[in-house]
Amino acid sequence: MVINVIINKNKFRHGCVKMASNDINQYTTQLVELLSLIQSVGSTSYRSKETQLQSIHTDVNDTEISSLMSSILVELGKINERMIDMTWLNEHLRILHDFGRTCSQTLNEKVLMEKAYQLVSQVMPTDAFFIALYEEGNQKIQIPFMMDDGEFLHSIEIPFDDNSFTVKVIKSRETIHAKTAKELNEFNYIIGTGEGNTCIYVPLLIDDEVKGVISAQSNREFAYRKEHEDLLQIIGNQVISSINTARLYTRNYEMSLTDEMTGLGNxxxxxxxxxxxxxxxxxxxxxxxxxxxxxxxxxxxxxxxxxxxxxxxxxxxxxxxxxxxxxxxxxxxxxxxxxxxxxxxxxxxxxxxxxxxxxxxxxxxxxxxxxxxxxxxxxxxxxxxxxxxxxxxxxxxxxxxxxxxxxxxxxxxxxxxxxxxxx
CATH class of the missing domain: 3.30.70.270 (Reverse transcriptase/Diguanylate cyclase domain)
Incomplete structure (x- = not known):
């Protein structure tokens, strides 16, 4: 465009300079918005800033610049996803470190479950949350820890033939991630009084044997990502492993205080x-x-x-x-x-x-x-x-x-x- 101005400086000088000024202003605006978008990579404001920049660059008449801007947005989108994943990884590592420290300091099952709930709640919505325990061959599933809207609920037992996500997960040994209320309506899944719209149910295994289920539920649809499944899997397995260790220790301790022949205290x-x-x-x-x-x-x-x-x-x-x-x-x-x-x-x-x-x-x-x-x-x-x-x-x-x-x-x-x- 500069060449065009020089060639036509007598006839079109004023008009071309005006065009160049408009384009420069438009490009400057785009660069400012692009800088703002780059600064927001990995944050919750990224998507809104991306939408704003897209609306600006679609008005650009220069197809080459418009194409370049589209490529930049695509690459920034990929970087943003990777940044979010890295943030999740850091959160996982911090939570696992905190929970691992708790597991090493207590054999109290209630304390272990409470800590698991607290840590999970820090990084994902938990309008409802529970941990279920199961022994192979039993006809009952124990749910000793349940939270609903921040309130602790009394423990319950459910029959193994119950039509619920919990039973289905134990039988299938696979995670269930229901993202909408429509999916949830197919099962008798609700724990507590909330109107859950999203839930994750993860089987907890020790030595390839299902020992329980950990679940988080949200009142919003599409509330969870794949990383939430991974978090529950890791935390849940630590919980069930620690509970198993605590119970083994308790049994051994009780045996050390019990006379084998009579069953009386020794x-x-x-x-x-x-x-x-x-x-x-x-x-x-x-x-x-x-x-x-x-x-x-x-x-x-x-x-x-x-x-x-x-x-x-x-x-x-x-x-x-x-x-x-x-x-x-x-x-x-x-x-x-x-x-x-x-x-x-x-x-x-x-x-x-x-x-x-x-x-x-x-x-x-x-x-x-x-x-x-x-x-x-x-x-x-x-x-x-x-x-x-x-x-x-x-x-x-x-x-x-x-x-x-x-x-x-x-x-x-x-x-x-x-x-x-x-x-």
């Missing part, structure tokens, strides 16, 4: 509970120490299998005691313990009598022979007879020794003057 559980009860409660704590009167004879005469039956019937009797505050333990060998919170001397004696009555009514059968199990018991009460858990146990043991010495099948209460209260 030596370790007894000492732990006694210390805790005395420190945290206790106006009074009674200890009843029990010893069988004939285990050695049974083992010698009938064998150790018969001896096991002998011990198991004592444990059954202890579990049958009507006093709900009495905790039963197999301490060692044929020694057993009762810890009874806030009990009186008469109640301590009553527990022993109730156990002795049970054993009299439930003899064991060995090789066609009916054998009644006999026990002796010694009792002591904190703080009446002791000021510490160790002294309490020692004095109950002293009372038990006196019961044995008095002829067995007796209960003796510890008193300081070495006389005995016998029944």
């Amino acid at each position: 030596y370790r559980a007894f000492h732990s509970d006694l210390e805790k009860i005395i420190k945290e409660h206790a106006d009074s704590v009674s200890l009843l120490m029990i010893d069988s009167d004939g285990l050695k004879c049974i083992n010698d005469r009938y064998g150790h299998h018969a001896g096991d039956l002998y011990l198991k019937i004592i444990a059954r009797g202890m579990e049958s005691i009507s006093c709900t505050r009495a905790k039963a333990y197999r301490y060692a060998g044929d020694e057993f313990m009762f810890i009874i919170e806030n009990s009186s001397i008469s109640e301590l004696r009553l527990v022993f009598e109730e156990l002795r009555f049970f054993l009299n009514q439930n003899p064991i059968q060995i090789n066609g022979t009916s054998i009644t199990v006999s026990i002796s018991g010694g009792g002591a009460i904190y703080p009446l007879h002791a000021t510490s858990s160790e002294t309490l146990k020692k004095n109950a043991d002293i009372a038990l020794y006196r019961a044995k010495k008095a002829g067995k099948n007796h209960f003796v209460l510890f008193i300081d003057d070495l006389s005995s209260h016998t029944s």
